[in-house]
Amino acid sequence: MRHDDKHNQGATRIERDIMGELAVPADAYYGVQTARAIENFPISTLRMPRSVIRAMGLIKRAAAAINHELGLLNSQTADAIKQAASEVVEGTLDAEFPVDIFQTGSGTSTNMNANEVISNRATELVGGVRGSKMVHPNDHVNLGQSSNDVIPTAIHIAASEMIHRQLTPALKRLHQALRAKAGEFDKVVKIGRTHLQDATPVRLGQEFGGYARQIELGLERMKRAQSALSEVALGGTAVGTGLNCHPEFSAKVMAIISKETGCSFVEAADHFEAQSAQDSLVEASGELRTLAVSLMKIANDIRWLGSGPRCGLGEINLPETQPGSSIMPGKVNPVIAESVTMVCAQVIGNDVTVTVGGQAANFELIVMLPVMAYNVLQSIELLATSADNFASKCIAGIKANEERCKSLIEESLAMCTALAPEIGYEAAAKLAKEAYKSGKTVREIAREQRVLPDTRLNELLDPWRMTESGGPVGSAGG
Template sequence: MPNKGASPENLRSKTPSKPSTADASSRGGRTTGSPSDVRIERDTMGALEVPADAYYGVQTARAIRNFPISGLRFSRAFIRALGLIKAGAARANAALGLLDPERARAIEQAAREVAEGQWDDQFPVDIFQTGSGTSTNMNANEVIANRACELLGQAKGSRYVHPNDHVNLGQSSNDVIPTAMHVAAIDQIREELIPSLMRLHRALRTKAQQFDKIVKIGRTHLQDATPIRLGQEFSGYARQMELSIARARHALDVLREVALGGTAVGTGLNTHPRFARMVLQYLSRELRVALKEAVNHFEAQSAQDSVVEASGCLRTIAVSLMKIANDIRWMGSGPRCGLGEIHLPETQPGSSIMPGKVNPVIAESVTMVSAQVIGNDVTITVAGQAGNFELLVMLPVMAYNLLQSIELLARSSENFRVRCIEGITANRAVCEGMIERSLAMCTALAPVIGYEAAAEIAKESYRTGKTVREVARARHILPDAQLNQLLDPWRMTEPQVPKPNKAARR
């Protein structure tokens, strides 16, 4: 979901479509705004105006101008992951003697503040940016560096704490961004998605037990089939959610292996051999999930097959929710001219023109979430093919779609449970009233009188409007007691094979 705190209107320079007008180097270092409103920062491409109160710096300012695309921003979960990675990196670099303790402490504190959400409005870079996510990595480096400078009594932009030399020490965007994607996804799946699915599973299982004594007509191809218990239908939904939980846990497992430590191309250039292991130990403690360094860094950075696989798990969960929500809509259709087998909670007026109409809006919301997640998976699948040699260059859009899918599934599952599933009641009279009229009742007769004879009864029943029981009784094909036993709806909801009646088959 878009990061609400990062308002592009507030943070973007006044003329993003004309970067040359704001490049202070082209005007000899002079600014176009009031000196109190902006400061000048420089990078390897020259000087640029940055809002005086901004914690981000010159590279973020360039990215704001370069990518005025969508207004979509990285989520809270992703920024939290970035902050945790940078905090762990500062601690590891200090322990390894690569970063002085004063700067390390300030960087870790600033990074923790980022992880806790204190500076979300300082992350304005669009999702549709450089394919490695370098702009967002530098956005984090600059915010943390400038906040660390402030904590040490230095001015923002002073570079006393340097975004590259200190905050990004031992790292590259090429290993940080995919690691942040994995970490954020793991955190969301573990803390939000799996608990929501577990609660939905329990609610469906409870309904399956409540409805187990209610027999209704089954349907295949949207046509009448043999009887089934309403509880049996709901037990199928509960099992789908049980399997969805297993799929979410599998997604967790495939995401545990992360790219950190590979730096630019997977060789680990400019990083200490123990750096990644130390940072991952820090992250594992924070997340209470065991992370591990990539077995092969060249695979971990040139491809994101694990993200594609995890997204496939999410897509399957979405497909399951779509099926359940659609069944709920069908069974609740009516209230007088539809199936009307269940009553759905009334949540809001359904029509601006038809008084009294109430629609299955919660189930419809679930189906739209499912469609979005399925679409997100298509994007992730396409992005997963964008690994050219040593780097996959669609990381930001992969991360955005993956994290959005997790968040949508978690929230939608919870809402589905609270505002729909838990409030469903059965319409026993409708469920049981439809059974006797079903032509598929003749299925129970087929093993005894033969398929063709049973089909003739079904055809006559349909042609005359009589029930299967009435037609069979009029034909005297079986004694009434046996006929009533065979056509007992409850009996049809359990496995059994009746003995053939040789006399009836002649």
């Protein structure tokens, strides 16, 4: 079920467009084309994200300023549009954007929704009444623009600004938390694992350093995503030719928006590419998907390392955030890490939708822009909030279970790997098998069989030495 529009009850006014007359709620700032979209698309409760509405306001405000500068709008009209658009930017008119995500594939309904809201608010500001079009939605607010270049531009602005203001800071905080733990745990030696089986020792700090590097690389991927989003379609109007648009319009508008957002935007090198496809948005979504894969790996490792507390790996202790069971008293679960994995699953699924949307590019226009926008922007928001939560409520409070780490190392059959360069692979493998059958450690079997003097044996079986490069050269297993 969709949410009711706040204006559904009460008095109406009659507005006309090229399709005829239609009743519009008297107190609505939107107009007839928005009203038609509300009727045509009763699909879901999903609405265009706030970040896109903000971006629409930024575009319309900058457009009015530049159109006035270029002599295409008088100062009174331009000033009224700028003030009305500022209210859209600030969010005070958010309730006036009721159009469903599942609408016309170009997002025309959303563009006209913005044009009508700004038109009617600007009309009030110059002394007119709503619906009179003293400030016209098409002739004035949409001057030099088309839905086909405004909507993809707004999506790029919204996505880049969200990465800049929300996701990047959150990833930096997560990176710092992981780096701090890498340092804190640097002296804790534990068993490594490959194929979920015992492997040679590593330091817990090395594992966390690997996680930190994943997020560091994720930050680099976000820069690449912003770079992909930096070229915008504005200025191409209907099909990329720039019909009805001043040749200086796009560059001047985007210069204003770049300064206001702190993100870099430039007019597309080729408007036909920018409007007929959205490879850039698909690329950005792919970077988000890769980040989700990184977070999934880290969160799952955290869950496994903290499993137990007595019958699992138990090498780390996770912060206790809430009771974990309605039937098992005292049980505490890795709920923060679990929430991260679910976010990652959602982001990976969102990327599939964006990829499919990117294929819906026919001739001079791509026609799945609203759903592509919704999914990309949801991915950015989810990754940002979950990374922040992961850092503060999980990573920051992790403690190493050093005794557990030590005991598991000595029991590992993989300790025999350090003996292979001196006694040979076959002899080391035989030791491991005998240790497994007898229930003894590799060290104990090696001492019983006197394969090496005790001093040398202790040197080679020193777990710390195995976590550093250097030493004898030989087969290291696989």
